[in-house]
Amino acid sequence: MKYIFSPRNRFTTWRHLWLWLAESERELGLAGISDVALEQMRAHVRIGDEEFAIADVEEKRRRHDVMAHVHTFGTVAPEAAGIVHWGATSCYVTDNADQIFLRDALDLLLPKLAAVIQRLSKFAVETRHEPCLGYTHGQAAQMVTVGKRATIWIEDLLDDLHNLEHARERLVAKFRGAKGTTGTQASFLAIFNGDHKKVVELDELVTKKAGFTASARSTTQTYSRKIDVDIVHALSSFGCTAERIGGDIRHLAMLREMEEPFEVDQIGSSAMAYKRNPMRSERMCSLGRNLANYSAGVEQTYKAQWLERSLDDSAIRRIVLPEAFLCADACLILLNNISSGLVVNKAMIQRNYNVDLPFMATENFIMAIVAKGHSRQDAHEHIRVMSQEAGRVVKQEGKLNDLIDRIKADKFFEPILDQLDDLMRPETFIGRSPEIVEEVVELDVKPALHKYESAICKIGTADLSV
Incomplete structure (x- = not known):
């Protein structure tokens, strides 16, 4: 990811774009572009180390990076030298290159996200029958399973996958291409002596050589910054998911129910040697929160554009676009590592x-005693009084829940005492949790990940350097 947005890749991509333009102009009959010129361009399309110094001197002198x-x-x-950049404006290389970087960066993220979804799906299937407390409002509610809870994360990550796929699909169909200084293609029309067909063909050739399916029909000097908005929105939305998942894991670590990977020699705290701080999840929450905040920058930049072009977008985009993708990549590295060793x-x-559990089982007790011919209202009142007292003992005296002992001592419930163990089996409270996991994996995950199968096989467990 760092290479995609690196100076070497940026300036090498500019040279590719100049080469594609020259090749296309030559193919469409423009004189003055020799075989030797194209051969030299191809031979030096990758910028050499010594050329950075030349470019630095020239940029300081001319105050113009493209020139x-x-x-x-x-x-x-x-x-x-005389035909490089023929008919083009600076945004021919800067904007087209940026769109190539966005496409390549999305292509890097999508398989990584698919791999995380697959890992969590495997975890969900393995733990689909494992009962655990579900929580609403931060309070114990009804039972779920470990695997069922993981499907909540999976569903959100699938939304992120679809969002990024859609953003890529829109991007590759809206290449800037060869549009000229204000999007009118006037310079290219002049080069081709008023031949509109060749101008259209030039745009199509360059677009195809760059690996895009189509170019935008109408642009300004730049591609629409709305494209940046849509792409970074998808990244920021993923950042929200990363923080949400990290937050859940941290809460479960606090309850000691689940932990992220922890190496044998890892130190959880410099002072408290016994601690196993969820630092990976905390880092993911931090980065996810940062990623979510990038949306504001691209939104404001898009809104601030003037007419056919203004340059107040340049500096902020050079910061926001690479950082958003690097941040998303970091979140995926963490998610990969965490999901591989929960x-x-x-x-x-x-x-x-x-x-x-005794409290959650009370409805089962009531139904069972009613089946024996007793009044539901009487049963409810007995349970209510005993539950309140048992709850008081747990919360105010710190003792174990003694509701079952109270029920066993109440003659009213004698007819169902032999059923109590069955009525309290945790698996009877999880509803369709195992089936829901299976349905999510079979009906949602597998179709979504089918196209990534070969790429996923090549992605191992991410290693963290810190």
């Missing part, structure tokens, strides 16, 4: 739900 590199390219391809503490999960 500095036009001159630099001409020093190594002298036969092409630890489920089953004993702690059981201990936690045993505190509230």
Whole structure:
């Protein structure tokens, strides 16, 4: 990802664009573009180390980065010096290159995201029958399963996958191409002596050589910054998902029910040697929050554009676009690492739900006693009084939940005492959790990841350097 937005790749891509333009102009019959010129351009399309210094001197002198590199390219391809950038404006290379970077960066992220979804899906299937407490309002609610909870993360990540795919699909169909200084293609029309057909063909040729499916029909000097908005929105939305997942894992770590990977020699705290801080999830929350905030920058930049072009977009885009993708990549590296080694503490999960399981089982008790011919209202009142007292003992005296002992001591419930164990089995409270996991994986995940199967196979477990 760093290479995609690196100076070497940027200026090399500019040279590719100049080469594609010259090749296309030559193919459409423009005289003055020799075989030697094209050969020299191809031979030096990758900017050399020594050429950066030349470009730096030229840019300081001319105060124009594109013209500095036009001159630099001409020093190594002298036969092409007179035709490099023929008919183009600076945005021919800067904007088309940016769109190439956006496409390539999306192509890097999508398989990584698919791999994370696959890892979490495997985890969800393996734990689909594992009962655990569900929480609403931060309070114990009804039972779910570990795997069912993971499908909530999976569904959101699938939305992110679709959002990024859609952003890429729109991007590759709206290449800037060869549009001229204000989007009218006037310079190219002049070059081709008023031949509109050849101007259209030039745009199509350059677009095809760049690997895009189509170019935008109408642009200003730049491609619409609305494209940046849509792409960064998708990235920022993923950032929200990363923080949400990290937050859930941190809460579960606080409850000691689940932990992120923790190496044998890892230190959780410099002072408290016993600690296992969820630092990976905390880092992911931090980066996800940062990623979500990039939306504002591209939104404001798009809104601030004047008529056919203004340059107040340039500096901020050079910061926001690379940083947004680097941040998204970092979140995916963390998600990969975390999802590859989640630890489920089953004993702690059981201990936690045993505190509230008697309360959740009360409806089962009521239905069972009614089936024996007793009044539901009487049963409800008995349960209500005993539940309130048992709850008081748990919260105010710190003792274990003794509701079952109270029920066993109440003669009213004698007819169902032999059923209590069955009525309290945790798996009877999880509803369709296992089936939901299976449906999500079979009906949502597998179709979405089918196109990434070969790429996923090549993605191993991400290694963190810190």
